[in-house]
Amino acid sequence: MSVITEYDSLLLDLDGTVYEGGRAINHAVSSINSSGLPVMYVTNNASRAPEMVAAQLREIGLTETSKSDVMTSAQAACLMAADHIPAGSKVYVLGTDSFRDLAREAGFKVVASADDSPVAVLHGHNPETGWAQLSEAVLSINAGAQYFASNLDSTLPMERGKHIGNGSMVAAVSHATGVTPLSAGKPGPAMFHAAATTLSSSKPLAVGDRLDTDIAGGNAAGMDTFQVLTGVSGYFDLLRAIPAERPTFIAASLQDLTKTPDELRAGAQGGFKALIDGSVLTLSGGTPTSSPIEALRTALEVAWASDMEVSHVDPEGPEAIRVLKSWW
Structure with missing residues (x-):
């Protein structure tokens, strides 16, 4: 099953x-x-509208996907803001045009400057965000605007590696204002x-x-x-x-x-054994067909039962040495 x-x-x-x-x-x-x-x-990811996300998913082969199958943190941020400020309130959106559209659909008036006295700042990921936009957010918050973030991810995985995420941009605003936002996302x-x-x-x-x-x-x-x-x-x-x-x-x-569920849970698999002494976990056993993830599940059962964080994994035997190379 x-x-x-x-x-x-x-x-x-x-x-x-x-x-x-x-x-x-x-x-x-x-x-x-x-x-x-x-x-x-x-x-x-709050940088794209739900319909754009759905279109991208259709392009990679998920052909039945529609915008109703997508929930972004920008949508969640608009819902969160609606619980804290009245409909029709002025908001400054630090994000993409699609985030601004979602804010308008939620009943807010989107403004372009701190000089327009927004009562809230909604902050989502936008690769084009720079000093000027961050400064408008800081000015608005320092003037009393509430601060909402779509998410606090520090990084965003891309083809070339980990890029700057929304949380890292939020950190700049928080550092300049001393205000930690309410976050709508995961x-x-x-x-x-x-x-x-x-x-x-x-x-x-x-x-x-x-x-x-x-x-x-x-x-x-x-x-x-x-x-x-x-x-x-x-x-x-x-x-x-x-x-x-x-x-x-x-x-x-x-x-x-x-x-099966049992195959995917933490526990001894693939002929591996794990022991922990202090913060050092020893991995041994295994067979030539045992996989790195079977070794991981074996180690996790022991590591998660310990009161100490694992600082080092010591492989014993050729199969443990082989699979451990794949962990890096």
Whole structure:
């Protein structure tokens, strides 16, 4: 029985999970298309409108995707702002034109300057954001505007590697104002609950590549979580994950949705054994056909049961040495 038979929907992250820099990640499209489950794409990327995200997904082979299948953190930020400021309020949007359009659709009046006395700043990712736009946000907040962020991701995975994320830009504004924004995106649970409600899903599976946003957010929403090793968080990140960021299932990619739940949980696999002494974890055993992720799941059961963070992994034997090379 595969893991997807245990759930009635998939809440999928995008960057690092489904695609990277617009390029489909191996096995992602075929795995989603064959899952047979309703899907909502829940993304912290606020730079593109839902219809643009849906179009991109159709281009990579997810042909049945529409804008109603996408929930961005920009949408979530507009919903959050609506809970704190009256309809028709002036807002300064630090983000893309699509974020401004969403703010208008939410009933706000979008202004272009701090001189227009906005009552709130909505901050989302935009590759074109520079000093002038950040300064307008700072001036608005210092004049009393409330501060809302679509998300606080420090990095954004792209084809060339990790680029600056919205959280790093937010940090500049916070440093200049002393104000920490309310964040609408992951790791908060709001987007996950809204996505599940939209799908009328009672048992969704939250899927992502990043422990501190996708997995922490799904866990916070009380959902089972499925970590893929195709994006930001890697083997050693999982070993050192705090309890709030530990996934239910650990997978190499979305292709592992066809595996059984027991195969994907932390526990001894592939003939490996793990022991921990202080902060040093020793990995041994294995066979020539054992995989790096089987070794990881074996190590995770021991590491997560320990009171100490793993500082070093010591491989014993040829198979442990072989798989450990793939962890870097």
